[in-house]
Amino acid sequence: MATDRSRTADRIRQVMATEGDSVERNTRGFNEGRYESVDRLEEYDAYKDRARAIKEDAIERLPELIERVRETVEENGGTVYVAEDAADANRYVRELARERAAETVVKSKSMTTEEIDLNEALAAEGCDVWETDLGEFVLQVADEAPSHLVAPAIHQSREEIAALFNEYFDPDEELETAEELTAFARAYLGDRIEDADIGVTGANFVTADTGTMALVTSEGNARKTVAVPDTHVAVAGVEKLVPTFEDLQPFVELIARSGTGQDITSYVSLFSPPVSTPPVDFDDDGPIADEPADREFHLVLLDNGRMDMREDDQLRETLYCIRCGACSNSCANFQSVGGHAFGGETYSGGIATGWEAGVHGRESAAEFNDLCTGCSRCVNQCPVKIDIPWINTVVRDRRNRGADAGDLDFLVEGLTPDEEPAGMDLQKRFFGNFATLAKLGSATAPVSNWVAETLPSRLAMERVLGVDRRRDLPEFERETFVGWFRNRDVPRPVDADYHAVVYPDLYTNYVRTDRGKATVRTLEALGVAVDVPDVASSGRAPLSQGMIATAEGHARDVATDLEPYLEAGYDVVVIEPSDLAMFRGEYERLLEAERSEPLAERSYEVFEYVYGLLENGADPAPLGRADDGDGVGSALAYHSHCQQRTLELEAYTTAVLERQGYDVRTSDVECCGMAGSFGYKSEYYELSMDVGDRLREQFELPDAADRTVVASGTSCLEQLDGLLARRPRHPISLVAPAGSD
Numbered sequence: 001m002a003t004d005r006s007r008t009a010d011r012i013r014q015v016m017a018t019e020g021d022s023v024e025r026n027t028r029g030f031n032e033g034r035y036e037s038v039d040r041l042e043e044y045d046a047y048k049d050r051a052r053a054i055k056e057d058a059i060e061r062l063p064e065l066i067e068r069v070r071e072t073v074e075e076n077g078g079t080v081y082v083a084e085d086a087a088d089a090n091r092y093v094r095e096l097a098r099e100r101a102a103e104t105v106v107k108s109k110s111m112t113t114e115e116i117d118l119n120e121a122l123a124a125e126g127c128d129v130w131e132t133d134l135g136e137f138v139l140q141v142a143d144e145a146p147s148h149l150v151a152p153a154i155h156q157s158r159e160e161i162a163a164l165f166n167e168y169f170d171p172d173e174e175l176e177t178a179e180e181l182t183a184f185a186r187a188y189l190g191d192r193i194e195d196a197d198i199g200v201t202g203a204n205f206v207t208a209d210t211g212t213m214a215l216v217t218s219e220g221n222a223r224k225t226v227a228v229p230d231t232h233v234a235v236a237g238v239e240k241l242v243p244t245f246e247d248l249q250p251f252v253e254l255i256a257r258s259g260t261g262q263d264i265t266s267y268v269s270l271f272s273p274p275v276s277t278p279p280v281d282f283d284d285d286g287p288i289a290d291e292p293a294d295r296e297f298h299l300v301l302l303d304n305g306r307m308d309m310r311e312d313d314q315l316r317e318t319l320y321c322i323r324c325g326a327c328s329n330s331c332a333n334f335q336s337v338g339g340h341a342f343g344g345e346t347y348s349g350g351i352a353t354g355w356e357a358g359v360h361g362r363e364s365a366a367e368f369n370d371l372c373t374g375c376s377r378c379v380n381q382c383p384v385k386i387d388i389p390w391i392n393t394v395v396r397d398r399r400n401r402g403a404d405a406g407d408l409d410f411l412v413e414g415l416t417p418d419e420e421p422a423g424m425d426l427q428k429r430f431f432g433n434f435a436t437l438a439k440l441g442s443a444t445a446p447v448s449n450w451v452a453e454t455l456p457s458r459l460a461m462e463r464v465l466g467v468d469r470r471r472d473l474p475e476f477e478r479e480t481f482v483g484w485f486r487n488r489d490v491p492r493p494v495d496a497d498y499h500a501v502v503y504p505d506l507y508t509n510y511v512r513t514d515r516g517k518a519t520v521r522t523l524e525a526l527g528v529a530v531d532v533p534d535v536a537s538s539g540r541a542p543l544s545q546g547m548i549a550t551a552e553g554h555a556r557d558v559a560t561d562l563e564p565y566l567e568a569g570y571d572v573v574v575i576e577p578s579d580l581a582m583f584r585g586e587y588e589r590l591l592e593a594e595r596s597e598p599l600a601e602r603s604y605e606v607f608e609y610v611y612g613l614l615e616n617g618a619d620p621a622p623l624g625r626a627d628d629g630d631g632v633g634s635a636l637a638y639h640s641h642c643q644q645r646t647l648e649l650e651a652y653t654t655a656v657l658e659r660q661g662y663d664v665r666t667s668d669v670e671c672c673g674m675a676g677s678f679g680y681k682s683e684y685y686e687l688s689m690d691v692g693d694r695l696r697e698q699f700e701l702p703d704a705a706d707r708t709v710v711a712s713g714t715s716c717l718e719q720l721d722g723l724l725a726r727r728p729r730h731p732i733s734l735v736a737p738a739g740s741d
Contacts, residue, residue: 008367011341012684015338016336019155019340020336022156022157023148023335030325031329033260034260034329034381035261037261041253047253047383048250051254052320054250055320058241059310059320065208065242066082066208066301068208069207073299077295078297079298080299080301081300082238086116086117089302090116092298096233097127097197100197102127102197102231104130104195105199106199106228107225108199108221108225109136109202109222110200111323111347112235113202114145115304115345115347118235127198132189132219133217134153134219135151135152135153136152137185138152138156142156146339147348148325148328148348149325149328149347155338158181162174162175162180165184169184196228199225199228199231199233200235201233202236205241205242206242207241207244207245210245213273214269215267216269218265219266220267222269230294230295232275232295232297233298234299236300237304238306239319252264252268255324258324258382258383259324274296305359309358315357318358318391326381326382327378327386327388330378331372331377332375332694333687335691339352344360351391352368353372354391354395357398362399369392370396370684371687372392373675373678374389374393375675376389376585390589393543393544394546396545399546400424400546416433417433419552427681429545431541431545432541432542432545432550434537441476442480442509442510445477445478446478449476452473462682467681471685472721476510479513480509481508481516481532482504484516490524497527498613500531500573501562501573502575506541511714512730516532518736519736523609525623525737526619526620528613531565536554538554538578538579539554540578541677542554551590552591566599572604573604573605573606573609574604577644577649578714580643587600605652607649607731607732610656623660623735624660626662632734634661635662635665635707636664636709637667637699637708637709638665638667639669639711640667641712642670642713643713644713656731665703665707667695667698667699669695669698672692672715672716672720673690673719675715692719695723699720700724709728709729710728711730
């Protein structure tokens with residue numbers, strides 16, 4: 001396993017060095033454009049809800065829609081063929097090429113034809129195949145695979161493309177500028193389109209009622225590919241079907257905004273083929289015919305595992321994907337490495353795990369699946385609201401359960417404190433059982449901390465478990481947060497209007513007890529009767545490793561532990577945002593509704609709760625203020641945890657801090673890069689630090705360099721502690737009343 005980790009680290013390091021700058025520049029540009037574009041669309045959320053509903057309905061009715069579009073297209077004079085798999089689809093298109101003695105085939109950008117390797121199949125038939133999309137054309141010349149769903153050559157800079165073209169085509173004058181490169185490609189591909197016998201396109205959407213095909217592109221060559229040759233073949237996954245022509249509207253509004261940050265792309269082409277435009281004969285000087293010559297249209301609808309995905313409750317959501325790339329653009333890890341590291345045989349980005357597992361098999365997702373850290377930043381960006389992290393978790397779980405168990409299966413299963421198979425990767429098992437480790441580390445502290453930091457221990461952990469020796473390890477505290485609360489001699493408020501449980505997450509209970517203590521002091525100062533019970537860990541640690549059964553066990557224990565408090569009218573205050581995300585999100589999948597819903601409804605992030613108390617009349621006077629003279633100062637640089645942003649809770653922290661006199665400057669970096677156990681793993685250390693470097697740079701700018709750094713999440717605090725010279729603080733420490741613990 002150490003060799004595998006080293007190989008993975010080398011691969012990531014190499015991609016970051018050669019492609020990282022271009023990928024980061026372009027994806028972040030797309031992302032910033034998306035934020036601006038969706039802000040201008042007043043009905044953005046309504047469009048997302050409608051798009052989601054249309055896709056749910058379409059996938060539910062898919063067999064019916066396939067038969068409906070077949071009838072419609074055939075009534076129009078075209079042909080529909082449903083291909084069982086890649087080989088079947090390629091055979092059909094190859095036979096068409098053979099029947100027409102096709103010498104030249106031109107194609108518009110299509111990830112579905114990439115999925116089935118259509119170019120190679122046609123080349124084997126003797127066809128000269130040319131990609132007419134500029135990005136795909138660049139990759140064809142470079143003999144590379146796409147690195148992004150929307151912008152396939154996103155990893156290439158203008159200088160690199162110029163060098164490639166100059167070497168490959170040897171033009172009379174060297175190409176340098178973007179305008180020169182584009183003009184050259186336009187002229188070169190124009191000649192190929194003129195000579196084409198068959199035009200091949202994909203389809204962004206196909207309407208079942210009218211047989212209309214929607215192509216959303218930034219270039220006009222897709223239209224030429226349809227209109228110039230007399231034979232047009234469209235290859236589309238069956239999931240591209242939508243019921244009606246009217247259903248296209250929300251997708252047209254969303255797809256460009258989500259993918260590239262444009263209000264609308266340069267070309268939105270709607271065809272109901274066979275199109276009526278006469279084929280162009282460039283050798284005939286006469287006028288174009290008044291009546292179009294016979295045209296042929298073939299719609300190849302590809303299954304290739306999709307109908308099985310439709311029957312899979314966990315992978316089904318993948319079929320809602322409209323291939324916009326928003327999940328890639330919003331993903332901090334993708335911004336550093338692109339699709340050549342964060343991708344499989346065909347697809348890239350967060351949604352790629354579902355696609356690769358569905359159409360190529362689970363092992364195709366194995367190399368990159370762990371690059372999804374479950375931060376959930378992509379969920380709000382997805383125009384059809386797919387829970388992409390959950391799909392990644394499910395595939396991770398299936399990979400774990402498909403591992404070879406080995407001869408000591410019975411022994412391992414008897415000794416491990418989880419519900420996973422014995423053949424599971426040891427690194428995942430280690431991090432997934434952090435709750436057990438934390439209990440042991442705290443019970444034996446400070447000896448456990450000293451032993452863990454010795455060189456033999458660090459070397460062994462790196463070699464066996466893949467825990468990078470460059471990372472500072474958490475230091476366990478002997479007295480837990482729960483133990484501190486039990487032992488303190490402080491009277492509870494009498495006749496309190498509010499009663500709350502402070503949830504003792506793993507880090508608050510065993511490592512950073514100071515933030516738990518500050519939370520208790522803050523709530524009590526606002527008149528809340530507080531309890532800190534001994535409650536099971538949320539299950540976030542095992543879930544992040546794909547250990548779903550173990551996470552379900554944790555969830556059941558948490559629900560059991562907290563149900564008496566919920567029934568008694570207590571609220572649950574959560575300090576760690578990733579645990580709150582479990583209660584409000586993942587528990588819906590891990591528990592029965594009657595157990596998950598009360599917890600989701602009565603759980604609050606700590607600053608969300610404090611804000612609510614203040615808004616409902618609580619006196620803020622006892623709380624800490626910026627002018628308390630504790631050396632912090634009033635100027636803060638604040639980084640919100642990923643899942644806190646996904647839950648749209650960041651504003652509560654800034655509002656409370658500003659009410660208490662602080663001047664808050666918030667980061668706009670997507671992620672700190674630590675992501676729980678991810679940043680500890682040796683194969684991902686460089687990537688984690690590369691992502692974190694963006695946050696470091698922002699907090700070292702002149703307008704932030706002198707500010708006290710605060711962060712809401714455990715991972716964020718750990719990463720910033722390693723990146724910056726000044727030690728970060730949890731914001732609750734700035735508003736908690738002064739007092740001895």
